[in-house]
Amino acid sequence: MLDPAGREASVAQAMLLVNTPYRYGGNTPEGGFDCSGLVHYVFGQVAAGATRLPRSTAQWAAATVPVDEAALQRGDLVFFNTSGAAFSHMGIYVGGGQFVHAPSSGGTVRKDRLDSRYFGPRYLGGRRVFAA
Numbered sequence: 001m002l003d004p005a006g007r008e009a010s011v012a013q014a015m016l017l018v019n020t021p022y023r024y025g026g027n028t029p030e031g032g033f034d035c036s037g038l039v040h041y042v043f044g045q046v047a048a049g050a051t052r053l054p055r056s057t058a059q060w061a062a063a064t065v066p067v068d069e070a071a072l073q074r075g076d077l078v079f080f081n082t083s084g085a086a087f088s089h090m091g092i093y094v095g096g097g098q099f100v101h102a103p104s105s106g107g108t109v110r111k112d113r114l115d116s117r118y119f120g121p122r123y124l125g126g127r128r129v130f131a132a
Contacts, residue, residue: 001065001131006046007075013042014092014100020109022102027055033102033109035090036060039077042092043129061087064127069114072126078114080122093126 023032027041036057043053054060060077067076078099080089091101094111102109114123 002043002047002129004130004132006043007073007130010042010046010075010092011094013045014038014094015111017042017109018100018111020102022105022107022109024105026102035102038100038102038109039090039092057087057090060090060129061127064129067126067128069123069126073128073130075130077127077129079124079127080119081124082122086124089122 017029017033017038020029021032022034024034025037026032026034027037033041036055039060040053040055047053054063057079061079064077072078072093074093074095076093078091078093079087082089089101091099093099097114098111099114100109100111112119114120
């Protein structure tokens with residue numbers, strides 16, 4: 001678990017990366033991001049010097065603690081089933097029912113609603129990366 005002092009910095013960092021191009025396997029602003037690469041980069045910036053961070057969505061899910069949707073806080077992770085497999089997509093919750101993510105090939109990092117027509121039915125839940 002990361003230091004909760006980094007919660008707002010993670011949201012700010014994620015918001016700064018909106019409009020960065022999507023690239024499968026990407027994990028830098030210069031090279032583009034996939035969904036887990038975006039999360040890895042953001043938390044790597046916020047938790048510089050932390051122990052090795054997960055890279056894949058499944059690794060992030062395994063390394064974090066489930067949190068009820070009503071208790072989501074800015075900087076929590078949100079997970080989706082977008083390919084028929086659990087934890088196939090993820091993003092960073094930024095508040096107000098919205099999250100930042102790297103959606104898909106040809107797209108860019110963007111902010112979407114958890115309850116959108118596409119993501120609402122695919123939402124699997126939130127997970128806490130910061131200590132309480």
